[in-house]
């Protein structure tokens with residue numbers, strides 16, 4: 001690797017910098033607000049865990065078997081970098097035993113050694129929620145409604161909801177056996193990789209993307225035909241709940257998603273604004289056995305994760321404009337060295353009053369400062385010049401229209417507040 005390459009971000013990872021990061025800030029803030037309204041608190045878990053925590057989510061899944069970043073620390077511990085958020089949150093639940101229902105949200109990076117391409121990265125960020133300790137279909141509906149509303153708020157109106165049920169522990173073995181029999185009977189010619197996957201876990205074949213396998217996948221038995229009465233009733237209740245909230249969905253009997261922990265409801269939002277191979281904006285489902293597998297009490301759970309980079313790509317593709325620059329006011333220093341701390345003091349005071357304020361540095365000429373002000377994206381500039389100072393005033397300029405007014409210094413904050421609230425002054 002050349003020296004130049006060493007000092008570039010590794011393949012499949014990327015920096016998020018201004019102004020693009022402005023969009024990230026806005027998305028995360030909206031998600032945090034939505035999670036708050038639904039009663040979810042923030043959970044921050046470590047970026048690495050004992051490797052067994054992640055192996056629990058499915059030793060036969062690509063994410064764990066092939067893509068996990070594994071390391072051994074100097075104490076000889078085998079650790080894994082988090083490939084997904086659910087395992088860490090459930091580990092935290094099992095460790096701390098909070099009183100259920102326990103509803104948390106997160107924003108966190110995940111690491112998967114994937115084939116890097118647009119929309120698929122080796123470090124990606126997820127916004128997600130997990131709700132533990134509730135078996136009621138109402139919580140399935142709540143979790144899906146939270147995500148649907150979040151996408152709607154962002155302007156991602158083309159996000160399609162796919163819904164499936166993975167059944168329950170009672171009926172899964174019967175379904176898996178039927179599936180295995182089907183694949184063995186009809187897929188013998190598809191080669192050793194196919195047969196190995198069928199042997200390890202035939203559910204994992206259902207979501208395989210290999211083109212040659214699609215015919216035998218298409219004709220496979222469907223999960224929803226093998227539901228127990230209890231699982232079918234629960235699935236009906238989830239669908240009725242979504243209909244009652246006016247949330248459209250399509251039944252997707254082959255939606256199994258990439259982890260072994262799923263039971264009952266699974267769902268995914270897909271967007272046609274994304275490339276077909278990675279069109280999932282976000283997805284999730286129930287995992288009623290996971291806490292117990294980690295040594296905790298039997299605890300139902302449901303949640304989702306939504307890729308932040310994918311949300312950004314979908315917003316860009318849908319033409320949703322990025323939020324404007326965060327600066328409210330640009331302060332132009334017309335006093336120079338003679339002004340002492342006058343301008344610095346004004347900037348600091350406005351910031352204390354809650355305005356996002358920027359300025360130029362390094363004693364630049366007033367003309368140069370106006371140029372920076374124009375480029376700053378701020379709607380307004382405040383100029384402190386010698387003339388204004390003698391009248392204890394400042395000049396306020398609308399940077400879009402060029403209109404300028406003089407405002408007494410003592411009334412500046414009130415003027416800016418009124419202006420921000422859109423009232424005529």
Ligand code: HAM
Nearest residue numbers: 084086120121124280281282283284285303304305307
């Ligand atoms: P997942 O489907 O593997 O589920 O990931 C959730 C979302 O993360 C995907 O829908 C996609 O938007 C994004 N994503 C996944 N991998 C990548 C990648 N390599 N690059 C960019 N974006 C990616 C989970 O991780 C589960 N923990 C979701 C869950 C929560 N289920 C229950 N609770």
